[in-house]
Amino acid sequence: MKLLVTGGAGFIGSNFIHHMLEKYPDYEIVNFDKLTYAGNLENHKHIENNPHYTFVQGDITDLEKLNEVIEKYNIDYVINFAAETHVDRSIHGGCKDFVLTNTLGVQMILDAVKKNNIKKFVNVSTDEVYGSLELEDPSQFTEETPISPNMPYAAAKAGGDMMCNAYFVTHGVPVVVTHCSNNYGPYQFPEKLIPFFVFKLLAGENVPVYGDGLNVRDWIHVRDHASALDLLLHEGVAGEIYNIGSDNERNNMELTKMMLEILGFGEEKIEYVTDRPGHDRKYSIDASKIKKLGWKPVYTADKFRQGLEETINWYKENTAWVEGLRNKKKDEMNKFQDSLEHSKDKMKSNT
Ligand SMILES: NC(=O)c1ccc[n+]([C@@H]2O[C@H](COP(=O)([O-])OP(=O)(O)OC[C@H]3O[C@@H](n4cnc5c(N)ncnc54)[C@H](O)[C@@H]3O)[C@@H](O)[C@H]2O)c1
Numbered sequence: 498m499k500l501l502v503t504g505g506a507g508f509i510g511s512n513f514i515h516h517m518l519e520k521y522p523d524y525e526i527v528n529f530d531k532l533t534y535a536g537n538l539e540n541h542k543h544i545e546n547n548p549h550y551t552f553v554q555g556d557i558t559d560l561e562k563l564n565e566v567i568e569k570y571n572i573d574y575v576i577n578f579a580a581e582t583h584v585d586r587s588i589h590g591g592c593k594d595f596v597l598t599n600t601l602g603v604q605m606i607l608d609a610v611k612k613n614n615i616k617k618f619v620n621v622s623t624d625e626v627y628g629s630l631e632l633e634d635p636s637q638f639t640e641e642t643p644i645s646p647n648m649p650y651a652a653a654k655a656g657g658d659m660m661c662n663a664y665f666v667t668h669g670v671p672v673v674v675t676h677c678s679n680n681y682g683p684y685q686f687p688e689k690l691i692p693f694f695v696f697k698l699l700a701g702e703n704v705p706v707y708g709d710g711l712n713v714r715d716w717i718h719v720r721d722h723a724s725a726l727d728l729l730l731h732e733g734v735a736g737e738i739y740n741i742g743s744d745n746e747r748n749n750m751e752l753t754k755m756m757l758e759i760l761g762f763g764e765e766k767i768e769y770v771t772d773r774p775g776h777d778r779k780y781s782i783d784a785s786k787i788k789k790l791g792w793k794p795v796y797t798a799d800k801f802r803q804g805l806e807e808t809i810n811w812y813k814e815n816t817a818w819v820e821g822l823r824n825k826k827k828d829e830m831n832k833f834q835d836s837l838e839h840s841k842d843k844m845k846s847n848t
Pocket of ligand 1: 506509556583
Protein backbone atom coordinates (compact mmCIF):
# COMPACT_ATOMS: atom_id res chain seq x y z
CA MET A 498 0.00 0.00 0.00
CA LYS A 499 1.20 3.49 -0.85
CA LEU A 500 -0.76 5.57 1.60
CA LEU A 501 -1.23 9.33 1.78
CA VAL A 502 -2.02 10.43 5.34
CA THR A 503 -3.27 14.01 5.45
CA GLY A 504 -2.98 15.70 8.85
CA GLY A 505 -0.54 13.03 10.02
CA ALA A 506 1.39 15.41 12.31
CA GLY A 507 -1.53 15.85 14.71
CA PHE A 508 -2.62 13.68 17.62
CA ILE A 509 -4.59 10.86 15.99
CA GLY A 510 -2.77 10.96 12.63
CA SER A 511 0.58 10.51 14.44
CA ASN A 512 -0.63 7.55 16.44
CA PHE A 513 -2.16 6.06 13.29
CA ILE A 514 1.14 6.35 11.37
CA HIS A 515 3.01 4.68 14.25
CA HIS A 516 0.43 1.86 14.30
CA MET A 517 0.70 1.32 10.52
CA LEU A 518 4.51 1.32 10.35
CA GLU A 519 4.69 -1.11 13.27
CA LYS A 520 2.12 -3.47 11.74
CA TYR A 521 2.99 -3.13 8.04
CA PRO A 522 6.69 -2.21 7.83
CA ASP A 523 6.60 -2.55 4.00
CA TYR A 524 3.86 0.01 3.39
CA GLU A 525 4.91 3.41 2.06
CA ILE A 526 3.48 6.30 4.06
CA VAL A 527 3.48 9.94 2.96
CA ASN A 528 2.41 12.36 5.68
CA PHE A 529 0.94 15.54 4.15
CA ASP A 530 0.38 18.20 6.79
CA LYS A 531 0.13 21.99 6.84
CA LEU A 532 1.76 22.14 10.28
CA THR A 533 -0.73 24.45 11.94
CA TYR A 534 -0.22 25.07 15.67
CA ALA A 535 -1.59 21.52 16.21
CA GLY A 536 0.90 19.80 13.91
CA ASN A 537 4.09 18.61 15.57
CA LEU A 538 6.91 16.82 13.77
CA GLU A 539 8.44 15.90 17.14
CA ASN A 540 5.72 13.21 17.22
CA HIS A 541 7.66 11.42 14.47
CA LYS A 542 11.23 11.92 15.71
CA HIS A 543 11.76 8.17 16.05
CA ILE A 544 10.61 7.40 12.45
CA GLU A 545 12.01 10.38 10.56
CA ASN A 546 14.80 8.24 9.06
CA ASN A 547 12.53 5.33 8.20
CA PRO A 548 12.79 4.88 4.39
CA HIS A 549 9.06 3.99 4.28
CA TYR A 550 8.04 7.33 5.79
CA THR A 551 8.05 10.72 4.02
CA PHE A 552 6.86 14.10 5.24
CA VAL A 553 5.55 16.78 2.86
CA GLN A 554 4.34 20.14 4.12
CA GLY A 555 1.10 21.11 2.38
CA ASP A 556 -2.44 22.34 2.77
CA ILE A 557 -5.39 20.10 1.83
CA THR A 558 -7.16 23.09 0.28
CA ASP A 559 -4.33 23.20 -2.31
CA LEU A 560 -5.57 20.78 -4.99
CA GLU A 561 -2.55 21.24 -7.23
CA LYS A 562 -0.16 20.21 -4.47
CA LEU A 563 -2.35 17.24 -3.51
CA ASN A 564 -2.35 16.00 -7.12
CA GLU A 565 1.40 16.54 -7.40
CA VAL A 566 2.14 14.48 -4.27
CA ILE A 567 -0.28 11.70 -5.21
CA GLU A 568 1.35 11.39 -8.65
CA LYS A 569 4.93 11.69 -7.40
CA TYR A 570 4.57 8.92 -4.80
CA ASN A 571 2.17 6.68 -6.79
CA ILE A 572 -0.37 6.88 -3.98
CA ASP A 573 -3.18 4.30 -4.09
CA TYR A 574 -4.91 4.88 -0.71
CA VAL A 575 -5.72 8.10 1.17
CA ILE A 576 -6.80 8.74 4.76
CA ASN A 577 -7.65 12.21 6.02
CA PHE A 578 -7.05 13.47 9.58
CA ALA A 579 -6.38 17.11 8.61
CA ALA A 580 -8.79 19.40 10.41
CA GLU A 581 -9.23 22.34 12.70
CA THR A 582 -10.31 20.40 15.76
CA HIS A 583 -10.61 22.58 18.82
CA VAL A 584 -14.25 23.33 19.62
CA ASP A 585 -13.39 26.30 21.88
CA ARG A 586 -11.36 27.93 19.11
CA SER A 587 -14.32 27.54 16.73
CA ILE A 588 -16.43 29.42 19.30
CA HIS A 589 -14.06 32.09 20.60
CA GLY A 590 -11.64 32.53 17.70
CA GLY A 591 -13.92 32.54 14.63
CA CYS A 592 -14.54 29.54 12.45
CA LYS A 593 -13.49 30.46 8.93
CA ASP A 594 -10.46 28.14 9.04
CA PHE A 595 -12.75 25.36 10.27
CA VAL A 596 -14.96 25.66 7.21
CA LEU A 597 -11.98 26.00 4.87
CA THR A 598 -10.16 22.91 6.10
CA ASN A 599 -12.95 20.67 7.40
CA THR A 600 -15.36 21.20 4.49
CA LEU A 601 -13.53 22.70 1.49
CA GLY A 602 -10.34 20.75 2.26
CA VAL A 603 -12.25 17.45 2.21
CA GLN A 604 -13.81 18.41 -1.11
CA MET A 605 -10.34 19.10 -2.55
CA ILE A 606 -9.15 15.66 -1.39
CA LEU A 607 -12.23 14.11 -3.03
CA ASP A 608 -11.32 15.85 -6.32
CA ALA A 609 -7.76 14.53 -6.06
CA VAL A 610 -9.01 11.02 -5.20
CA LYS A 611 -11.35 11.09 -8.21
CA LYS A 612 -8.70 12.36 -10.63
CA ASN A 613 -6.04 9.86 -9.58
CA ASN A 614 -8.22 6.72 -9.38
CA ILE A 615 -7.41 6.14 -5.73
CA LYS A 616 -8.56 2.69 -4.54
CA LYS A 617 -10.01 3.93 -1.25
CA PHE A 618 -10.30 7.16 0.72
CA VAL A 619 -11.14 7.13 4.43
CA ASN A 620 -12.37 10.44 5.82
CA VAL A 621 -11.92 10.52 9.59
CA SER A 622 -14.81 12.34 11.24
CA THR A 623 -16.48 12.67 14.59
CA ASP A 624 -19.57 11.62 16.57
CA GLU A 625 -20.14 15.35 17.22
CA VAL A 626 -21.85 15.63 13.81
CA TYR A 627 -24.85 13.80 15.31
CA GLY A 628 -25.58 16.61 17.78
CA SER A 629 -26.49 15.90 21.39
CA LEU A 630 -28.49 13.37 23.43
CA GLU A 631 -30.16 14.19 26.75
CA LEU A 632 -28.47 12.68 29.81
CA GLU A 633 -31.44 10.39 30.54
CA ASP A 634 -31.82 9.35 26.88
CA PRO A 635 -30.87 5.64 26.60
CA SER A 636 -30.54 5.74 22.79
CA GLN A 637 -27.23 5.73 20.96
CA PHE A 638 -25.95 7.26 17.72
CA THR A 639 -26.10 4.73 14.91
CA GLU A 640 -24.96 5.25 11.33
CA GLU A 641 -28.60 6.06 10.47
CA THR A 642 -28.89 8.87 13.05
CA PRO A 643 -29.51 12.16 11.18
CA ILE A 644 -26.58 14.58 11.02
CA SER A 645 -27.49 17.50 13.30
CA PRO A 646 -24.38 19.39 14.45
CA ASN A 647 -24.68 22.12 17.10
CA MET A 648 -21.20 23.66 17.10
CA PRO A 649 -19.26 25.37 14.29
CA TYR A 650 -16.52 22.71 14.50
CA ALA A 651 -19.04 19.89 14.14
CA ALA A 652 -20.97 21.69 11.38
CA ALA A 653 -17.77 22.13 9.36
CA LYS A 654 -16.93 18.43 9.84
CA ALA A 655 -20.46 17.50 8.77
CA GLY A 656 -19.94 19.58 5.61
CA GLY A 657 -16.94 17.40 4.72
CA ASP A 658 -18.92 14.22 5.44
CA MET A 659 -21.78 15.37 3.20
CA MET A 660 -19.30 16.05 0.40
CA CYS A 661 -18.03 12.48 0.76
CA ASN A 662 -21.57 11.14 0.38
CA ALA A 663 -22.20 13.40 -2.63
CA TYR A 664 -18.96 12.34 -4.37
CA PHE A 665 -19.78 8.67 -3.78
CA VAL A 666 -23.33 8.96 -5.14
CA THR A 667 -22.53 11.35 -8.01
CA HIS A 668 -19.06 10.25 -9.09
CA GLY A 669 -18.62 6.79 -7.54
CA VAL A 670 -15.60 7.96 -5.52
CA PRO A 671 -14.69 5.05 -3.17
CA VAL A 672 -14.95 6.86 0.14
CA VAL A 673 -15.59 5.58 3.67
CA VAL A 674 -16.59 8.01 6.45
CA THR A 675 -15.97 7.31 10.14
CA HIS A 676 -17.61 8.87 13.19
CA CYS A 677 -15.49 8.32 16.28
CA SER A 678 -15.93 9.35 19.90
CA ASN A 679 -13.45 11.27 22.12
CA ASN A 680 -9.87 10.00 21.92
CA TYR A 681 -7.21 9.89 24.63
CA GLY A 682 -3.57 8.81 24.55
CA PRO A 683 -0.07 10.13 23.85
CA TYR A 684 0.88 13.05 21.56
CA GLN A 685 -2.27 15.13 22.09
CA PHE A 686 -1.89 18.92 21.95
CA PRO A 687 -2.41 20.16 25.52
CA GLU A 688 -5.42 22.35 24.80
CA LYS A 689 -7.61 19.21 24.92
CA LEU A 690 -9.01 18.08 28.24
CA ILE A 691 -6.76 15.22 29.36
CA PRO A 692 -3.27 16.60 28.59
CA PHE A 693 -4.47 20.10 29.55
CA PHE A 694 -5.47 18.86 33.01
CA VAL A 695 -2.27 16.85 33.41
CA PHE A 696 -0.12 19.89 32.60
CA LYS A 697 -2.09 22.12 34.95
CA LEU A 698 -2.02 19.66 37.85
CA LEU A 699 1.69 19.00 37.46
CA ALA A 700 2.23 22.77 37.58
CA GLY A 701 0.31 22.88 40.87
CA GLU A 702 -2.70 24.67 39.33
CA ASN A 703 -6.43 24.01 39.59
CA VAL A 704 -8.40 22.37 36.77
CA PRO A 705 -11.40 24.14 35.19
CA VAL A 706 -14.56 22.06 34.77
CA TYR A 707 -17.33 23.40 32.52
CA GLY A 708 -20.82 23.91 34.00
CA ASP A 709 -22.01 21.10 36.31
CA GLY A 710 -19.41 18.66 34.95
CA LEU A 711 -22.08 16.13 34.00
CA ASN A 712 -21.58 16.20 30.22
CA VAL A 713 -20.99 12.66 29.00
CA ARG A 714 -18.44 11.50 26.44
CA ASP A 715 -17.48 8.02 25.25
CA TRP A 716 -13.68 7.78 25.64
CA ILE A 717 -11.66 5.62 23.27
CA HIS A 718 -7.91 4.99 23.37
CA VAL A 719 -6.26 6.51 20.29
CA ARG A 720 -4.53 3.22 19.42
CA ASP A 721 -7.95 1.50 19.34
CA HIS A 722 -9.14 4.22 16.97
CA ALA A 723 -6.03 3.56 14.83
CA SER A 724 -6.74 -0.19 14.64
CA ALA A 725 -10.35 0.53 13.61
CA LEU A 726 -9.16 2.85 10.81
CA ASP A 727 -6.60 0.26 9.70
CA LEU A 728 -9.44 -2.28 9.35
CA LEU A 729 -11.65 0.15 7.42
CA LEU A 730 -8.84 1.13 5.08
CA HIS A 731 -8.58 -2.55 4.13
CA GLU A 732 -12.14 -3.79 4.51
CA GLY A 733 -14.50 -0.82 4.80
CA VAL A 734 -17.17 -0.74 2.09
CA ALA A 735 -17.14 2.34 -0.16
CA GLY A 736 -20.11 4.65 0.39
CA GLU A 737 -20.60 3.42 3.97
CA ILE A 738 -20.33 5.23 7.31
CA TYR A 739 -18.86 3.46 10.35
CA ASN A 740 -19.21 4.55 13.97
CA ILE A 741 -16.20 3.91 16.23
CA GLY A 742 -16.46 3.88 20.02
CA SER A 743 -15.49 1.84 23.08
CA ASP A 744 -18.73 1.71 25.13
CA ASN A 745 -16.89 3.74 27.73
CA GLU A 746 -19.17 6.62 28.71
CA ARG A 747 -17.98 8.91 31.49
CA ASN A 748 -19.09 12.31 32.63
CA ASN A 749 -16.44 15.03 32.93
CA MET A 750 -16.61 14.99 36.72
CA GLU A 751 -15.94 11.24 36.89
CA LEU A 752 -13.02 11.63 34.49
CA THR A 753 -11.61 14.60 36.43
CA LYS A 754 -11.84 12.76 39.76
CA MET A 755 -10.10 9.73 38.25
CA MET A 756 -7.28 11.94 37.01
CA LEU A 757 -6.95 13.68 40.38
CA GLU A 758 -6.76 10.32 42.13
CA ILE A 759 -4.11 8.96 39.72
CA LEU A 760 -2.00 12.10 40.22
CA GLY A 761 -2.51 12.12 44.01
CA PHE A 762 -4.64 15.29 44.33
CA GLY A 763 -7.93 16.01 46.08
CA GLU A 764 -11.14 17.56 44.78
CA GLU A 765 -10.11 21.03 46.02
CA LYS A 766 -8.23 21.31 42.72
CA ILE A 767 -11.54 21.49 40.81
CA GLU A 768 -12.65 24.95 39.71
CA TYR A 769 -16.06 25.35 38.04
CA VAL A 770 -16.21 27.68 35.03
CA THR A 771 -19.16 28.96 32.97
CA ASP A 772 -20.36 26.31 30.58
CA ARG A 773 -19.23 26.34 26.95
CA PRO A 774 -21.96 27.89 24.74
CA GLY A 775 -23.88 25.20 22.84
CA HIS A 776 -22.14 22.50 24.93
CA ASP A 777 -23.54 19.13 23.84
CA ARG A 778 -24.79 17.18 26.84
CA LYS A 779 -24.13 13.63 25.84
CA TYR A 780 -22.67 11.53 23.04
CA SER A 781 -23.23 7.79 22.91
CA ILE A 782 -21.94 5.59 20.11
CA ASP A 783 -23.32 2.31 18.83
CA ALA A 784 -20.25 0.70 17.22
CA SER A 785 -21.85 -2.66 16.40
CA LYS A 786 -21.40 -2.20 12.63
CA ILE A 787 -17.59 -2.08 12.75
CA LYS A 788 -17.54 -4.79 15.43
CA LYS A 789 -19.27 -7.09 12.92
CA LEU A 790 -16.20 -6.65 10.69
CA GLY A 791 -14.10 -8.09 13.51
CA TRP A 792 -12.83 -4.96 15.29
CA LYS A 793 -12.74 -4.72 19.05
CA PRO A 794 -11.02 -2.22 21.33
CA VAL A 795 -8.16 -3.34 23.59
CA TYR A 796 -8.99 -0.62 26.14
CA THR A 797 -12.55 -1.58 26.97
CA ALA A 798 -14.46 0.28 29.72
CA ASP A 799 -12.98 -1.96 32.46
CA LYS A 800 -9.46 -1.03 31.26
CA PHE A 801 -10.12 2.72 31.08
CA ARG A 802 -8.34 3.48 34.34
CA GLN A 803 -5.30 1.56 33.14
CA GLY A 804 -5.35 3.42 29.78
CA LEU A 805 -5.71 6.76 31.52
CA GLU A 806 -2.88 5.98 33.94
CA GLU A 807 -0.58 4.93 31.07
CA THR A 808 -1.49 8.14 29.21
CA ILE A 809 -0.80 10.34 32.24
CA ASN A 810 2.51 8.56 32.80
CA TRP A 811 3.41 9.12 29.13
CA TYR A 812 2.99 12.90 29.56
CA LYS A 813 4.95 12.78 32.81
CA GLU A 814 7.81 10.78 31.33
CA ASN A 815 8.12 12.44 27.90
CA THR A 816 9.48 15.67 29.27
CA ALA A 817 11.45 16.51 26.07
CA TRP A 818 8.23 16.37 24.01
CA VAL A 819 6.39 18.47 26.57
CA GLU A 820 9.18 21.05 26.89
CA GLY A 821 9.50 21.21 23.08
CA LEU A 822 5.83 22.19 22.87
CA ARG A 823 6.20 24.72 25.68
CA ASN A 824 9.10 26.40 23.92
CA LYS A 825 7.70 26.40 20.39
CA LYS A 826 3.96 26.73 20.92
CA LYS A 827 3.66 28.71 24.12
CA ASP A 828 1.50 31.42 22.52
CA GLU A 829 -0.94 28.88 21.11
CA MET A 830 -1.17 27.11 24.47
CA ASN A 831 -1.88 30.48 26.12
CA LYS A 832 -4.65 31.32 23.64
CA PHE A 833 -6.86 28.66 25.14
CA GLN A 834 -5.92 29.90 28.59
CA ASP A 835 -7.35 33.30 27.60
CA SER A 836 -10.75 31.84 26.69
CA LEU A 837 -10.87 30.04 30.05
CA GLU A 838 -9.98 33.22 31.93
CA HIS A 839 -12.88 34.79 30.03
CA SER A 840 -15.17 31.95 31.26
CA LYS A 841 -13.98 32.44 34.84
CA ASP A 842 -14.57 36.20 34.67
CA LYS A 843 -18.03 35.61 33.25
CA MET A 844 -18.73 33.15 36.07
CA LYS A 845 -17.65 35.71 38.66
CA SER A 846 -19.79 38.46 37.11
CA ASN A 847 -22.78 36.07 36.97
CA THR A 848 -22.56 35.10 40.65
N1 LIG B 1 -9.43 14.19 19.00
C1 LIG B 1 -10.56 13.52 19.07
O1 LIG B 1 -11.00 13.13 20.17
C2 LIG B 1 -11.34 13.16 17.82
C3 LIG B 1 -12.45 12.34 17.92
C4 LIG B 1 -13.14 11.97 16.76
C5 LIG B 1 -12.69 12.42 15.53
N2 LIG B 1 -11.62 13.26 15.45
C6 LIG B 1 -11.18 13.69 14.12
O2 LIG B 1 -9.91 13.11 13.88
C7 LIG B 1 -9.11 13.97 13.06
C8 LIG B 1 -7.78 14.23 13.74
O3 LIG B 1 -8.01 14.83 15.01
P1 LIG B 1 -6.80 15.21 15.97
O4 LIG B 1 -7.34 15.25 17.35
O5 LIG B 1 -5.62 14.36 15.66
O6 LIG B 1 -6.49 16.71 15.49
P2 LIG B 1 -5.23 17.63 15.73
O7 LIG B 1 -5.76 19.01 15.87
O8 LIG B 1 -4.35 17.08 16.79
O9 LIG B 1 -4.42 17.50 14.34
C9 LIG B 1 -4.87 18.06 13.15
C10 LIG B 1 -3.72 18.02 12.14
O10 LIG B 1 -4.21 18.53 10.90
C11 LIG B 1 -3.25 19.43 10.36
N3 LIG B 1 -3.97 20.39 9.51
C12 LIG B 1 -4.87 21.32 9.89
N4 LIG B 1 -5.32 22.00 8.82
C13 LIG B 1 -4.70 21.46 7.73
C14 LIG B 1 -4.77 21.71 6.34
N5 LIG B 1 -5.56 22.68 5.84
N6 LIG B 1 -4.02 20.97 5.51
C15 LIG B 1 -3.20 19.99 6.00
N7 LIG B 1 -3.08 19.73 7.31
C16 LIG B 1 -3.83 20.44 8.17
C17 LIG B 1 -2.60 20.07 11.59
O11 LIG B 1 -1.35 20.64 11.28
C18 LIG B 1 -2.53 18.89 12.53
O12 LIG B 1 -1.33 18.16 12.33
C19 LIG B 1 -9.94 15.25 12.87
O13 LIG B 1 -10.55 15.19 11.61
C20 LIG B 1 -10.98 15.19 13.97
O14 LIG B 1 -12.17 15.82 13.56
C21 LIG B 1 -10.93 13.63 16.56
